[in-house]
Amino acid sequence: MKINIIAGMAQNRVIGKNNTLPRHYSEDLQHFKKTTTGHIIVMGYNTYLSLGRPLPNRRNVVLSKEPMEGVEYYTSIPALMEQMKKEDVSEFFVIGGAFVYQQFIDIADILYLTEIKKEYDGDTFFPAFEDKFVEVSREVGEELDFVMYKRK
Numbered sequence: 001m002k003i004n005i006i007a008g009m010a011q012n013r014v015i016g017k018n019n020t021l022p023r024h025y026s027e028d029l030q031h032f033k034k035t036t037t038g039h040i041i042v043m044g045y046n047t048y049l050s051l052g053r054p055l056p057n058r059r060n061v062v063l064s065k066e067p068m069e070g071v072e073y074y075t076s077i078p079a080l081m082e083q084m085k086k087e088d089v090s091e092f093f094v095i096g097g098a099f100v101y102q103q104f105i106d107i108a109d110i111l112y113l114t115e116i117k118k119e120y121d122g123d124t125f126f127p128a129f130e131d132k133f134v135e136v137s138r139e140v141g142e143e144l145d146f147v148m149y150k151r152k
Contacts (some may be wrong), residue, residue: 001082002091003107006035007126008114008144012062014122016097022120031146032095035112040092044100063100086125086133097142098124105129111149118143 008028009015016022045064054060057134062073063080074080083088083090094104105127113126133149134136 001081001089002109003094003104004091004110004112005094005101005104005108006032006112007096007101008032008116009126010116010118010120010122012119012122013125014120015101015126016124017120017122019024019046019097022122023116025114025116025144027141028114028116028144031114036093036095040084040089041095042092042100043095044097047100048094098126102127105132109151111147113149115145115147116143118144 004008007015008021008025010023014022037057040059040061042061042063043051043056045062045066045068048060048062048064048071060071061080062068062071063075063077064073065075067073074083094100094108111129111133129149132152134152135147136150137148138147
């Protein structure tokens, strides 16, 4: 099973502020949609709340210590992984937030990072990954680069 992480990160590693994205780039949202549509997306409770609704055309899965109504949730990563293996899932995407990224960074296979070419004020940061991954592709843009990293 392939575990993918997808995130947008500023030059200072900021990914969020006050449980929201501190920036808006339509090309980043389009890239996220194109990459994750038709797949399972895994997120933390706060990320789910910040979205306001399940994302369409994706199987939304939430990691939460508390029971949740009307949404597929798991109380731990081992429970999630066991279910994914039971279903013979080929891959899924981890979409945040910071705590969930931190939990998956040591077991993820691929990182899809939007690298934003400026700094933002924020309180949530993407974990260090550079010693564990190697860049395999980069689509260079004016304000953003879409970069794929593979585990070393």
